[in-house]
Amino acid sequence: MMNLLAQQLRVSALQAEVSRFQRFAKDAPIGILFISSDATVQFANDEYLRIVGRSREEFDADRFREGQGRPPEWLHPELGTRHESEYVRSDGTRVPLLVGLSVQPDGVAAFVIDLTAEKAAERGRQESEERYRAIAEQLAEADRRKDEFFRILSHELRNPLAPIRNALHLLGRAPDDPARAARWREVIERQVGHLSRLVEDLLDLTRITAGRIQLRREPLDLAHVVGHTAEDHRAGFEAIGVRLVLQLPPAPVPVEGDETRIAQIVGNLLANSAKFTPDGGTVTVRVAEAPGRSALLDVRDTGEGIEAEVLPRIFEPFSQADRTLARSRGGLGLGLTLVKRLVELHGGTVVVTSAGPGAGTEVAVRFPLAATPRVPAPQVGSGSGARGAATVLVVEDNLDAAETLRDALELEGMEVSLAPDGEAGLAAARRRRPDLVICDIGLPGKLDGYGVARAFRADPALRDVRLVALTGYAGPEDRTRAYAAGFDLHLGKPAALGELLRAIAPLVRPGTGGDGAAREPR
Secondary structure (H helix, E strand, C coil): CHHHHHHHHHHHHHHHHHHHHHHHHHCCCCEEEEEECCCCEEEECHHHHHHHCCCHHHHHHHHCCCCCCCCCHHHCHHHCCEEEEEEECCCCCEEEEEEEEEEECCEEEEEEEECHHHHHHHHHHHHHHHHHHHHHHHHHHHHHHHHHHHHHHHHHHHHHHHHHHHHHHHHHHCCCCHHHHHHHHHHHHHHHHHHHHHHHHHHHHHHHHCCCCCCCCEEEEHHHHHHHHHHHHHHHHHHCCCEEEEECCCCCCEEEECHHHHHHHHHHHHHHHHHHCCCCCEEEEEEEEECCCEEEEEEEECCCCCCCCCHHHCCCCCCCCCCCHHHCCCCCCCHHHHHHHHHHHCCCEEEEECCCCCCCEEEEEEEEECCCCCCCCCCCCCCCCCCCCCEEEEECCCHHHHHHHHHHHHHCCCEEEEECCHHHHHHHHHHCCCCEEEECCCCCCCCCHHHHHHHHHHCCCCCCCEEEEEECCCCHHHHHHHHHHCCCEEEECCCCHHHHHHHHHHHCCCCCCCCCCCCCCC
């Protein structure tokens, strides 16, 4: 009797222990599977079922079907007590696993961990490392290109300065030789123009990158703009022995765009073709309506062509096909970069193609086609500038700039006085009211150019004097700020004297303070 009672107690204790273990196993955070010595599955907890993508009902039903309760192959002890494996669910999902086996005489206990998150994290780490390596390589390449760019920039800035300095020296030594003096002045003008283009390219790229370029859109005939721009460049092509061919349609090709910027696009493409097309070559410029309601500008040359590996980065800033100092073709390698950015601002696309070295290059630009173009306005002659007894006050702290501007204005018959800063300029104007004030913005002292303009507009005796800002602050936001301060005209430095004289001519009316001219809209 006592033996039977003891046996019952042992059974009850064992059942309680089994019950506790089953409760623990059921809610365990890892998959648990019991397999009997005859290789049939006896128990699986909820986490194991989640891992293999089975419901409890499906699992229990399969356990009692002939041959359905067998454990998967990756649970056999001969694979090792600890190993990684993979389970393929019925929907095809692959689940990476870490499997641990405990082998006992009456069966095997399997402990299964889902490695999906760990594997994803590992892939993420690997991808991050690859991204970081790629970024590091890109930064290293950008740093290399930056250093190379500054070397090129130094080279390109020094190149024009040498002939300018030489020409100035020669002008000082042989002032009485008009023919030579004229030739040396042409050298100076040509090289200053080159310097100005370098600076403008840099400024344009900066403005576009910062989103500060504002297009003045209007209906245009693309063929008209391209034709006029190309004709402006024809003399340059003739000088280097390259034939320029224009293929323009008889009917207008209407686009909506900024005429100045489209002319800049055409000019950059022509300059690029001229740079890489040898003597005897041909550059063909074609304008046409294209499929998809687009206007096509196509520039094709018979020049050096582009290697296939260079084409993908042809629009990157400071890039040229051969960028060594020994083979530099001049310029900063910004031409095609600016073309692409300006074309995209117009809603267009640009594609560069080349069959390789020696096969020439083709640049195809497409703009959205518009309804009707603007009829080009007749050209108005610029005249000889404002002449007579007009009085001009120049407010400029750079004495060389002020004196050369004074000399140019006096040659046009104007009476000119100078002031080195804003306060001196305001005092001079109050002593004698000028017809026109040409004022820098970045002035020393308490009054900058904006302050000078505001002071003029606030003074009843001076408020109608015409004000022209001539400044190195030449961006769109600078122009807006200048007009808001009270300037009638905003010109960026360096302005060619001829362009400056033409710009100020409508503003100068001797003895009136400029009352007869309409102020530019602000």
